[in-house]
Amino acid sequence: MKKTLLLLSLAALGIGSACAADPAKINWSNISVVKVPLFYPGQSTYEWLRSDAHKGAAKEVKRGDACMSCHDEDGAEKDIGNKIVKGGPLEPMPVAGKSGYKELKVQAAYDDKNAYLRFQWPTDNAYPGSEHQYLRFDGKEWKVSGYPKLDKVVQEGKQPGIYEDRMSVMIDDGKVAGFAQQGCWQSCHDGQRDNPKQFTKEEVAANPLLTAIKKGDVRKYLPDTRTDPSDWKTGKTVEEIAKLKAAGYFVDLIQWRAHRSHAVGMADDGYVLEWRLGDAGKDVFGGNADAKTHAPKFMWDAKKVGYKSITADQLRKGDHFLIREQNAVPFDPNAGWKEGDMIPDYLTSREDAKGSAADNNAIASWKDSMWTVVLIRPLGLTNDDDKALKEGGVYNVGFAVHDDNITTRGHQISFVKTLGLGVKKDAKVDINAVKLP
Amino acid sequence: MRLIPPSSKKFAPIMISVAMAAMFSVSANVLAAEVDADAAIALAKKNNCFKCHAIDKTKKGPAYKKIAAKYKGKADGEDKLIKNFTTGPKVKLEDGTEEDHKVIDTKDLKELKNLAQWILSQ
Numbered sequence: 001m002k003k004t005l006l007l008l009s010l011a012a013l014g015i016g017s018a019c020a021a022d023p024a025k026i027n028w029s030n031i032s033v034v035k036v037p038l039f040y041p042g043q044s045t046y047e048w049l050r051s052d053a054h055k056g057a058a059k060e061v062k063r064g065d066a067c068m069s070c071h072d073e074d075g076a077e078k079d080i081g082n083k084i085v086k087g088g089p090l091e092p093m094p095v096a097g098k099s100g101y102k103e104l105k106v107q108a109a110y111d112d113k114n115a116y117l118r119f120q121w122p123t124d125n126a127y128p129g130s131e132h133q134y135l136r137f138d139g140k141e142w143k144v145s146g147y148p149k150l151d152k153v154v155q156e157g158k159q160p161g162i163y164e165d166r167m168s169v170m171i172d173d174g175k176v177a178g179f180a181q182q183g184c185w186q187s188c189h190d191g192q193r194d195n196p197k198q199f200t201k202e203e204v205a206a207n208p209l210l211t212a213i214k215k216g217d218v219r220k221y222l223p224d225t226r227t228d229p230s231d232w233k234t235g236k237t238v239e240e241i242a243k244l245k246a247a248g249y250f251v252d253l254i255q256w257r258a259h260r261s262h263a264v265g266m267a268d269d270g271y272v273l274e275w276r277l278g279d280a281g282k283d284v285f286g287g288n289a290d291a292k293t294h295a296p297k298f299m300w301d302a303k304k305v306g307y308k309s310i311t312a313d314q315l316r317k318g319d320h321f322l323i324r325e326q327n328a329v330p331f332d333p334n335a336g337w338k339e340g341d342m343i344p345d346y347l348t349s350r351e352d353a354k355g356s357a358a359d360n361n362a363i364a365s366w367k368d369s370m371w372t373v374v375l376i377r378p379l380g381l382t383n384d385d386d387k388a389l390k391e392g393g394v395y396n397v398g399f400a401v402h403d404d405n406i407t408t409r410g411h412q413i414s415f416v417k418t419l420g421l422g423v424k425k426d427a428k429v430d431i432n433a434v435k436l437p
Numbered sequence: 438m439r440l441i442p443p444s445s446k447k448f449a450p451i452m453i454s455v456a457m458a459a460m461f462s463v464s465a466n467v468l469a470a471e472v473d474a475d476a477a478i479a480l481a482k483k484n485n486c487f488k489c490h491a492i493d494k495t496k497k498g499p500a501y502k503k504i505a506a507k508y509k510g511k512a513d514g515e516d517k518l519i520k521n522f523t524t525g526p527k528v529k530l531e532d533g534t535e536e537d538h539k540v541i542d543t544k545d546l547k548e549l550k551n552l553a554q555w556i557l558s559q
Binding site: 079 | 482485487488489491496497534536539
């Protein structure tokens with residue numbers, strides 16, 4: 001995606017107005033860099049942390065002690081990540097060559113309108129992970145092609161590893177008990193996708209909460225949404241969970257996606273409560289496969305981009321984004337499709353993104369095996385699924401990077417940190433956003 | 438506060454002090470001046486010692502500075518430390534509970550003495 005297009009998109013939304021900085025022109029060299037260690041956690045779930053396998057620490061975790069009350073020595077994250085990523089009890093399906101550790105550089109600023117969070121991290125690959133799964137024509141049908149590297153089909157060489165890079169930020173405003181001490185681990189549980197004791201479809205279909213909220217799998221959840229926090233099956237009622245949400249018991253989850261949101265200069269906006277949920281409105285991306293035929297709903301507009309599909313030899317060569325308002329046209333089933341033709345499995349659209357789900361923008365670039373992403377988050381949001389950032393506020397945050405064609409547990413993550421927006425010097429925070437002139 | 442293991446060079450003044458104290462200790466078999474700080478820290482990290490101990494703050498277990506203050510210069514200081522991390526005795530934690538101390542995964546006396554002296558040099 002060309003940077004100019006992104007800037008035009010952002011300008012169109014008024015981000016460059018008088019009371020807000022032009023995010024492309026912020027002088028980041030004047031803003032201090034905080035280096036946040038990220039490490040590979042494998043299957044170190046909420047339940048594992050409380051088990052005897054977490055040697056000598058189960059009692060402390062159950063008591064609510066902070067992870068860093070033990071893991072605070074120099075190089076702790078690097079040691080843990082490099083050990084887990086190689087495979088063992090916490091990583092049953094190691095990915096060859098994957099980094100156990102990454103250094104995330106974080107800078108933060110704000111003005112009267114927005115908060116600006118700038119992230120930089122190295123990628124394992126010498127290409128940006130900006131491609132995502134495709135629909136591939138096999139001569140008869142369109143089938144998904146490309147899967148995350150933790151999937152068996154990729155590890156067995158039956159499918160290519162194709163999955164977008166991601167940068168995620170989880171935000172708590174102090175209303176989620178335990179998050180200030182144990183961060184993202186409050187949301188990572190046994191039973192979830194790619195975690196121990198992974199759900200079965202039958203279990204999900206029989207679960208009152210998941211059927212009530214119409215979900216077909218188990219994803220991140222916060223402890224108080226279950227009567228037994230360590231058992232995903234013990235969901236509270238929808239009414240009880242609504243009360244938790246109204247009381248602010250949820251964490252915001254902003255995810256910048258190198259394919260599905262980067263294409264139009266956005267980051268998606270969600271939250272974690274009883275599941276990993278999207279904010280109200282319409283997200284920046286949606287599936288491109290027809291629910292019945294599994295054929296694409298849109299294809300590239302050959303008049304604009306010169307092709308209606310690509311083939312495998314064109315992967316990693318150019319930006320392969322399918323953007324509804326820019327380069328997509330309705331799929332033509334009679335366009336002479338050949339075996340091996342590929343069309344993105346997801347369609348992106350800034351124009352279609354609406355409501356609270358469309359709050360977050362981003363500017364991103366990849367150069368010399370390094371992503372640079374600036375998240376732009378409006379201050380003072382009043383939606384009931386957002387954590388409102390305000391000047392003087394202090395927030396507990398967790399960071400995660402998904403790198404090298406992977407999802408779920410295949411990320412590198414941080415211990416919980418504190419983010420302040422212009423807090424006074426005597427207030428101790430890990431990252432203090434500075435007010436822009 | 439992050440625990441930053443001191444480098445051997447930064448450590449020199451402390452080691453000199455410990456060396457002077459060791460001159461008056463009949464059982465200080467390894468002179469502090471000979472402490473290989475990097476090796477001691479590596480052994481401690483390998484055995485997750487820093488999960489419970491820090492150099493200058495109380496964690497689950499006491500700070501190494503506190504341990505050093507208790508045993509430094511005592512004839513049996515080194516022996517007591519080695520016994521502590523090779524036999525796994527019951528130890529009282531800072532929260533008042535008790536548990537078995539971790540047993541270091543080496544029987545190399547030279548390594549054990551080096552670790553003990555490094556702790557005593559804090």
